[in-house]
Amino acid sequence: MRIVSLAGGIGGARFLRGLRTAAPDSEITVIGNTGDDISLYGLRVCPDLDTVMYTLGGGINEEQGWGRREESHVVKEELAAYGVEPQWFGLGDRDFATHIVRTQMLDAGYPLSAVTEALCARWQPGVRLIPMTDDRAETHVVVSDERGRRAIHFQEWWVRLRASVPAEQIILVGADQAAPAPGVLEAVAAADAVILPPSNPVVSIGTILQIKGIREALESKTVVGVSPIIGGAPVRGMADACLTAIGVETTAQAVLELYGTPLVNGWLVAEEDAGVALDGVEVQARPLIMHDVPAAADIARAALDLAARLAGGAGVPASPDAQREAAGTGTEREAAGTGTEDAR
């Protein structure tokens, strides 16, 4: 089975780890958000691609959700000692190495997609990770502060200001000129199912959907989304600040309408959001909290099952391995109230 998933950072990466567990024999292509990418100290940093790569590759800082585990911060301290700005972006030493390798390859002329593939050769994420585009398309946020009304880089708003200043507008600079990276449209065309993880619907998935050709390609596919909003609040992160900026309520219903039809065919919401509905979309309520990998896998299985049903197929055949893996942590999952409603 061929699966395509769009992903932002932490939420997307954790969901993907579940998806990989739920569909171990599938070929999974992940289209990663690069709108958050930023050049710092002359190095190219791709936070979302790295979060996916580290999470699926076993190198993530689990507590933090981003960055490397067993990380140190010597380089950052030294840069601060030189008075180098910005000092509000937290890059660790292990992480620096990734950006050094990436920057060297980009400077040598390799496109970001080739660089990402090279980095993944080390991490073996078990999915094919492709940036949404090899071109520069950067999310900027219009804010008004003591310096007046101005557009700042998404990371400055998100990390430095912690989204505390209202976003008046969110713009993907360069979206008009950006083309999908090689392999993106091909993967979508070949996909049996497309899954939208509970990533930020504005600055992660919404960004990917702005790259020309991607939304159109997805519209002819069976697409199932997992709501990033549970009971009127983001599962994690500050998606509400982003939704507010584009005039959308922070509800599972509003996000579904934001994605809309004909893009989405199936929509998973949390049990407290049962009642969400949209013509042409099959909505299913189930536990959506990703306590751990098995819980994420359960959600992924539900999404894949729904996609298979919508496509008229027979659902995802659970491999014996996947069944054993799931069985091994069954008790925990039940205790956490995330038992799967899957009929398989």
Added chain:
Amino acid sequence: MRIVSLAGGIGGARFLRGLRTAAPDSEITVIGNTGDDISLYGLRVCPDLDTVMYTLGGGINEEQGWGRREESHVVKEELAAYGVEPQWFGLGDRDFATHIVRTQMLDAGYPLSAVTEALCARWQPGVRLIPMTDDRAETHVVVSDERGRRAIHFQEWWVRLRASVPAEQIILVGADQAAPAPGVLEAVAAADAVILPPSNPVVSIGTILQIKGIREALESKTVVGVSPIIGGAPVRGMADACLTAIGVETTAQAVLELYGTPLVNGWLVAEEDAGVALDGVEVQARPLIMHDVPAAADIARAALDLAARLAGGAGVPASPDAQREAAGTGTEREAAGTGTEDAR
């Protein structure tokens, strides 16, 4: 008093620390060797400039002589995990920050001399450190190995091969096109004395002398050199391998002849090398081992005294501070057999 000194790495830096102690009220300009500079992982590394900067700025790893103290090597480990080459050059995490800042400034269009000044704003080395040139002039070494006769970067020969393969030729690539960095010739013109520390006479001082205009400017000045060779062996490092490559014996006499007249006016040799002589050069024998900063300061004082005498002046007036500083460690110096022969 205005002093100009040419310097390579460890030996030069340690001598300069003594020079600064010996002449605390002087204006010292250091012309640093950049022939060893190398681009690694897309970052510009200037080993000699950094050794001088860290040593005089209190950041040096004393035991090692180069690199930062309290250093870690996480970035290097991670680069190796990505399979990035070369892996034979040891950059520490703190050191990486210096190269990141330097590279970012160079990429922004600043010349190396301006970058060096900016880095020194943090380190406050107490001297003005200027690279010999802002242009690319890179030392390459011709070797014959299993891959045939070829020119390799100096660092590959020095660090990877530890100078174990004979150097057939040592070439400063780009020497013809390289101009002295801004301030170099001006500092020489204004100098009351020029001191050549016991740096490598081929790949450190010899390299600086190849930049057009520098040797000529020095020839009209009072120049006193400190022999890097004691009793037929380099004080430290592998200067013998470099001297052999250019057909020069590893003796204090041969190095003096290599520098020659009219460049050198005074020459300090170790007591075991008494007897070294060259027409037009005043040779003085004295202890030359730099056990510690006071010992280095004693040698520097002897060099300055000799320069003053040759220039017809009255020697360097020792400041009360310098005298107190020297007195505080007098016993140690005497115990180490490095008591100064200065007449002051």
